[in-house]
């Protein structure tokens with residue numbers, strides 16, 4: 744098994760556990776929410792702390808926020824579309840509704856301009 748080291752990317756489960764901890768959840772509550780064993784939640788939290796190079800759970804939450812890891816991604820509307828652009832991604836390639844949301848937004852803007860003219 745590969746050793747967990749600072750700087751390694753967090754896996755989805757570690758991020759989920761960290762997000763629920765950041766929202767105030769205890770290990771028991773996180774375990775219930777994610778339908779995981781208490782020991783698994785503890786392992787995910789500890790590996791997340793290690794990967795972030797944090798000294799505690801609170802420090803890990805702080806570092807994860809700074810790194811944008813706990814940011815909730817928005818999709819399906821103009822805000823979600825522009826968020827892709829800010830992240831350096833192609834918003835038209837999104838499969839979670841951003842292109843459709845943007846087309847609807849642009850159509851609405853065109854309609855507003857026509858009505859204003």
Ligand SMILES: [Zn+2]
Pocket residue numbers: 817818819823824827837838839840841
């Ligand atoms: Zn999107």
